[in-house]
Amino acid sequence: MIFSSLLITTTALLMQQSQWTVDTVHLGDGQVMRDVLVTINDGKITAVTQGAGDASQSIAGAHMTPGLVDAYSYMGVDGATLEESRESTASLKLSNSLQFDAPAFGYALSEGVTAAYVSPASMNVIGGLGCMVKTHGGQAASLFSEEGDAARLLDDSAALKVTLGGDPSRGNQTGRGKWTTSYTARRPNTRMGTVWVVRREFYRALEYVELRDSGQVAYSADLEVLAAALRGDLLVRVQAREAHDAETALRLQEEFGWPRMVIEEATNTHKISKMIAREHVAVVTGPAYDSSSRAIARGPSSAELAFAAEPGQICCEDYHAPGEEHLNESGKLELSDFALNMLVVVAPRYEAAPGLSRGRRSEASGSTPALPALLSEAGVKFAMGSAEAHDSVLTESSLIYQARRAVRWGLDKDIALSLITSVPAQICGRGDSLGRIKAGFDADLILWSGDPLDPSSIPLVVIIDGQVVADNR
Amino acid sequence: MLTTLSLIASFTLFPLLSPAQQSATILAPDAIVAADGQLLEGYKVVIADGKIIEVAADPRTAGVEVRLHGVLSPGFVDAFAQLGAEIFLTEQSDKVTPGLLAVDGARLDSDAWQELAKHGVTSAHLVPDPTNVLSGSGALIATASEASVAKVTDGQTVQIASLLSSSVSDGRVGPSSLAGALEVLHESVATHGARALGSLPWFFVEDAAGTRSVKTLMGDLNINSAKFILLGDPGEYAGLFTDELVGLPAFGMGELARRAELWRRMSKANISVAFGTRMSNIEYNSLRSSAMAWSRITRDPQAAFESITVNPATMLGRDDIGRIAKGARADLVLWSAHPLDAQARVLATMIAGETVYRADISTNN
Numbered sequence: 001m002i003f004s005s006l007l008i009t010t011t012a013l014l015m016q017q018s019q020w021t022v023d024t025v026h027l028g029d030g031q032v033m034r035d036v037l038v039t040i041n042d043g044k045i046t047a048v049t050q051g052a053g054d055a056s057q058s059i060a061g062a063h064m065t066p067g068l069v070d071a072y073s074y075m076g077v078d079g080a081t082l083e084e085s086r087e088s089t090a091s092l093k094l095s096n097s098l099q100f101d102a103p104a105f106g107y108a109l110s111e112g113v114t115a116a117y118v119s120p121a122s123m124n125v126i127g128g129l130g131c132m133v134k135t136h137g138g139q140a141a142s143l144f145s146e147e148g149d150a151a152r153l154l155d156d157s158a159a160l161k162v163t164l165g166g167d168p169s170r171g172n173q174t175g176r177g178k179w180t181t182s183y184t185a186r187r188p189n190t191r192m193g194t195v196w197v198v199r200r201e202f203y204r205a206l207e208y209v210e211l212r213d214s215g216q217v218a219y220s221a222d223l224e225v226l227a228a229a230l231r232g233d234l235l236v237r238v239q240a241r242e243a244h245d246a247e248t249a250l251r252l253q254e255e256f257g258w259p260r261m262v263i264e265e266a267t268n269t270h271k272i273s274k275m276i277a278r279e280h281v282a283v284v285t286g287p288a289y290d291s292s293s294r295a296i297a298r299g300p301s302s303a304e305l306a307f308a309a310e311p312g313q314i315c316c317e318d319y320h321a322p323g324e325e326h327l328n329e330s331g332k333l334e335l336s337d338f339a340l341n342m343l344v345v346v347a348p349r350y351e352a353a354p355g356l357s358r359g360r361r362s363e364a365s366g367s368t369p370a371l372p373a374l375l376s377e378a379g380v381k382f383a384m385g386s387a388e389a390h391d392s393v394l395t396e397s398s399l400i401y402q403a404r405r406a407v408r409w410g411l412d413k414d415i416a417l418s419l420i421t422s423v424p425a426q427i428c429g430r431g432d433s434l435g436r437i438k439a440g441f442d443a444d445l446i447l448w449s450g451d452p453l454d455p456s457s458i459p460l461v462v463i464i465d466g467q468v469v470a471d472n473r
Numbered sequence: 474m475l476t477t478l479s480l481i482a483s484f485t486l487f488p489l490l491s492p493a494q495q496s497a498t499i500l501a502p503d504a505i506v507a508a509d510g511q512l513l514e515g516y517k518v519v520i521a522d523g524k525i526i527e528v529a530a531d532p533r534t535a536g537v538e539v540r541l542h543g544v545l546s547p548g549f550v551d552a553f554a555q556l557g558a559e560i561f562l563t564e565q566s567d568k569v570t571p572g573l574l575a576v577d578g579a580r581l582d583s584d585a586w587q588e589l590a591k592h593g594v595t596s597a598h599l600v601p602d603p604t605n606v607l608s609g610s611g612a613l614i615a616t617a618s619e620a621s622v623a624k625v626t627d628g629q630t631v632q633i634a635s636l637l638s639s640s641v642s643d644g645r646v647g648p649s650s651l652a653g654a655l656e657v658l659h660e661s662v663a664t665h666g667a668r669a670l671g672s673l674p675w676f677f678v679e680d681a682a683g684t685r686s687v688k689t690l691m692g693d694l695n696i697n698s699a700k701f702i703l704l705g706d707p708g709e710y711a712g713l714f715t716d717e718l719v720g721l722p723a724f725g726m727g728e729l730a731r732r733a734e735l736w737r738r739m740s741k742a743n744i745s746v747a748f749g750t751r752m753s754n755i756e757y758n759s760l761r762s763s764a765m766a767w768s769r770i771t772r773d774p775q776a777a778f779e780s781i782t783v784n785p786a787t788m789l790g791r792d793d794i795g796r797i798a799k800g801a802r803a804d805l806v807l808w809s810a811h812p813l814d815a816q817a818r819v820l821a822t823m824i825a826g827e828t829v830y831r832a833d834i835s836t837n838n
Binding site: 188190272 | 573579601609
């Protein structure tokens, strides 16, 4: 009896039909339509037509875009997801230790992000399998959460994470002629060593594939994953912030013939954009780099600010509480050196545990806010990602912010929107269901208060799988 | 006035060249520096597709002639450098790391490469730090390109092996003695065959015992192409290299005085050298100043010029760099005088037929 009523409720939800009449619709592929009727049925978009419907809802002056797709994020990734015992943990699934209830998904949703690729952290060389999620619709664990107020898993093996550059060897260096006594001594401490781990593991996989069929070798979960990457059944996503690391990625692709590779967090690729365009390798940029503050343009959360206001809790002699002089005109904390230092002190989880942004600060120092415009000009296929930008409530580097910033630095507006909708969907292997407003696609839609690339616009209504999950009207 | 005008003309024409051009370009400098370091007047260098296709007084190839006011020299070759790489070429997790590639640790967008190009160095052999018994393979880098980043010519050149106190001092992740290091070498060869060392291994040595052992090992393996880089005090053991070509670290001018007697004796023993800068913090001019010093000390300008052009190329088994000759890559540097003349300045640098650096015109007038 209970079961059948549940079934009826679910069916009723799924059968829900709705229609929206919208003044301006950004279809996600760079095109714009005016006066459009969007029909949603069963969680899918069923029709996109000119004109108005009788029973439709509408918001005057609103713009509609597809739900934003974050091509590269660390939402819900924390210390629990970080495996450092081995340099290759290819078969570890991030989804098994992801915090689906992390507030980051809610923050992302409030900024219009409805789907995201979540990457394993970068502290070992082959980090494992990243996953695709929707930012809403999962089973909430907390009794105090609304129903569906957690991320929902779409794909637990979306891509294999390989990290080049300084992250896997960070902290492993010792002085010249001196040797570490810690366990890090067995780990690579140079870029060369890091790349050798990648090559060694893939050579192992090649050998494994040969011996496996004749039953001469025991099953290995890690090597099976690498074999899938070699076959092209699995996307290889190589983190390479510096230009020469991206070149290394291209060499590795040539050496092993990875049929599918994406270079992610490619903060400095404008230096070799022609080479990348020539090789037809897709790139994920982001997070937006703010050279004046030497850091990712991201503010501390309100909780962190509250914590920072209690200097007694932290032992620092030179501590100064943030005064009004640190707030900008809109009342937000300026990311000065002071603020950065404060973040290091009060929010070590961003600095030490995932070990994410520390390496970026040095490796991305050659980047430019014009990176998206330069890549676009060179003909590189690329999408934008937020990295940890959605981790805090003041999402000054949220995905839409990055697109706005890219436009300010020379990128075409329509291209900018496609870089956070249809292109990331394609790069993440969801180009047939996400990132576009088109019949047959998932009904993930955002209604903005104005032009989405206008800094004053906010998401008024967020729809995921046909359900209104946020309504700020 | 006429000179100034033609100087400007030469500068405006020089950057027009690009390897995409199909037709040949005839460079007509005041003189070229031949492989033996002598100035040859009246010769023209014809380049096409990034290569030198003819060197002659009256070239048969048709093409656009560009008059260059200055001396055209082959670009210098740094035999072993760790430039732009810093600690990223010192792998400490193991003492036997033959699989490493220096190119993976190379910072190709470092300004240091550009600086080298401005000082007449067009090729640099990047090597892993020789702090492991087997450290991995080097990479040959063209110091500049059209994209203003250094470009890889060869990503896997030679295996870097070393028998230095720094590479055998650990004892925890590797051998703690010369005997132990030799055992590692023997083991590697026994396991993987001579290929473990690559076809052209380079040994960094610093004493007679290590040198003798490696020479014996190479004899046993029938490898004739092994090359040696002499560190430490070569005066103590360079007698083992009579009539051979060896690598030698370039030094700043201040340290040259106490090397003078050593170099004189090396020259007398007919030891040819190829200079390398090794550490990243060396002066960019140190290759040229070392060659100039060699010339002054040994009174052998030919050997001096060869030490930074043909010799490093020969050590790498290449004949397409370090010389102005048919078939070589068009790595050319325009100098205001003979490059080993203390007054000479770089006016322009070309790599693979592409102008990658031009001196500021205002400073040259």
